[in-house]
Amino acid sequence: MSAQAVLPKGSPHPAEFKPKDNPAFILHDKLKTGYEEQPIPEVGPDEVLIEIKKTGICGSDVHFYNTGAMGLVKLQEPMCLGHESSGIIVQLAVNSVVGKGTIQLGDKVALEPGVTCRMCTDCRGGCYQICEHMVFAAYPPSRGGTLQRYYKLPADLVYKLPESVGLEYGAMMEPLSVAVHAIANKGQLRTGYNVIIFGAGPVGLLAMGVAKGLGANRIVAVDINKERLQFAKRYAATDIYIPIKQNEGESRPQYSLRAAQDLLLTLGIPTRGPGSIDLVMDATGAEVCIQMGLNAVRPGGTYVQTGFGPPDIQIPLFRVTTEEITIKGGWRYGNGDYPLAIDLVNRGLVNLEPLLTHTFKFKDALEAFEITKAGKDKNGKFVIKCVIDGPE
Numbered sequence: 142m143s144a145q146a147v148l149p150k151g152s153p154h155p156a157e158f159k160p161k162d163n164p165a166f167i168l169h170d171k172l173k174t175g176y177e178e179q180p181i182p183e184v185g186p187d188e189v190l191i192e193i194k195k196t197g198i199c200g201s202d203v204h205f206y207n208t209g210a211m212g213l214v215k216l217q218e219p220m221c222l223g224h225e226s227s228g229i230i231v232q233l234a235v236n237s238v239v240g241k242g243t244i245q246l247g248d249k250v251a252l253e254p255g256v257t258c259r260m261c262t263d264c265r266g267g268c269y270q271i272c273e274h275m276v277f278a279a280y281p282p283s284r285g286g287t288l289q290r291y292y293k294l295p296a297d298l299v300y301k302l303p304e305s306v307g308l309e310y311g312a313m314m315e316p317l318s319v320a321v322h323a324i325a326n327k328g329q330l331r332t333g334y335n336v337i338i339f340g341a342g343p344v345g346l347l348a349m350g351v352a353k354g355l356g357a358n359r360i361v362a363v364d365i366n367k368e369r370l371q372f373a374k375r376y377a378a379t380d381i382y383i384p385i386k387q388n389e390g391e392s393r394p395q396y397s398l399r400a401a402q403d404l405l406l407t408l409g410i411p412t413r414g415p416g417s418i419d420l421v422m423d424a425t426g427a428e429v430c431i432q433m434g435l436n437a438v439r440p441g442g443t444y445v446q447t448g449f450g451p452p453d454i455q456i457p458l459f460r461v462t463t464e465e466i467t468i469k470g471g472w473r474y475g476n477g478d479y480p481l482a483i484d485l486v487n488r489g490l491v492n493l494e495p496l497l498t499h500t501f502k503f504k505d506a507l508e509a510f511e512i513t514k515a516g517k518d519k520n521g522k523f524v525i526k527c528v529i530d531g532p533e
């Protein structure tokens with residue numbers, strides 16, 4: 142096949158783009174992966190083609206790999222994995238809106254991997270993350286993830302990375318944007334806020350980083366894993382808390398209330414007024430954490446849910462009503478979240494370096510999934526974020 146035959150239509154500089162092969166890391170069925178050659182995407186009038194350089198592994202990728210599903214979403218056909226990526230622009234389409242100066246060939250960019258319809262009331266209303274026509278990388282029914290050489294996106298969904306931000310950190314803008322969305326956008330965190338974050342996994346840690354970067358006063362990390370909490374303390378948390386044990390015969394709501402009271406008492410946090418908890422974010426999805434969070438937040442405070450757990454859970458609704466707790470869902474990211482994420486890193490307000498614990502070559506992608514699933518590598522080293530290189 143000649144190079145000319147696979148050139149996307151409408152390329153302004155066909156001579157500059159000499160496509161290589163396009164190997165992809167494919168999930169065939171749970172725990173069954175392999176490499177396959179994919180066609181090179183044809184760039185439409187408002188799109189750009191990116192050569193992927195780095196891809197981070199996400200909890201959702203690991204769920205699909207491990208179980209063939211993520212919550213209610215099931216793998217329907219073989220799917221290329223990966224959605225946390227950065228790369229280099231190798232092609233700009235003719236009408237590309239950002240092609241007129243902002244994004245250039247050769248730019249290093251972070252990818253926002255969800256393509257929306259732009260027409261529905263949610264898109265038009267500024268909440269494109271809940272667009273019902275969303276096509277998201279490595280999320281069925283979409284087929285294509287970013288663990289391949291070439292990936293195309295509408296031109297406004299790539300964000301130029303500043304000189305100081307490396308491509309491996311560019312790949313981490315996706316999970317960081319989830320944290321920015323939850324803390325800054327949904328949580329409306331202000332300087333001096335006291336926050337509790339449930340779950341010291343990648344998203345929880347990033348949320349602590351964002352809270353710190355935006356000037357939070359106290360940042361309480363809650364987890365059942367002591368090692369993760371110690372890491373959180375070194376990273377961004379000001380306080381850590383391991384929930385007390387549930388008593389025999391104690392119901393979950395009773396336990397959660399007691400644990401929330403214990404947390405506040407142990408850490409010397411008042412239930413209301415100065416020093417009380419303004420904002421809670423849950424990155425676990427665990428019923429007891431959700432109940433604890435809703436009991437620990439101050440009257441009039443805000444609670445943001447990003448973690449996934451059982452679909453139906455009990456919450457202290459009486460308290461939500463009578464003490465006017467605001468509950469918000471935080472789903473992926475919306476307008477302004479990627480630019481803020483990049484800016485926080487560029488200005489040194491969020492440090493991604495300690496969170497990037499492992500890097501792998503493209504040919505060793507499976508190992509990245511295995512150690513992320515295990516939480517530890519072969520040598521027993523703690524795994525937070527694995528980043529895989531693009532194909533060589």
Ligand SMILES: [Zn+2]
Pocket residue numbers: 199200201224225315316
């Ligand atoms: Zn992700």
Ligand SMILES: [Zn+2]
Pocket residue numbers: 257258259260261262263264265269272273274
């Ligand atoms: Zn839409």
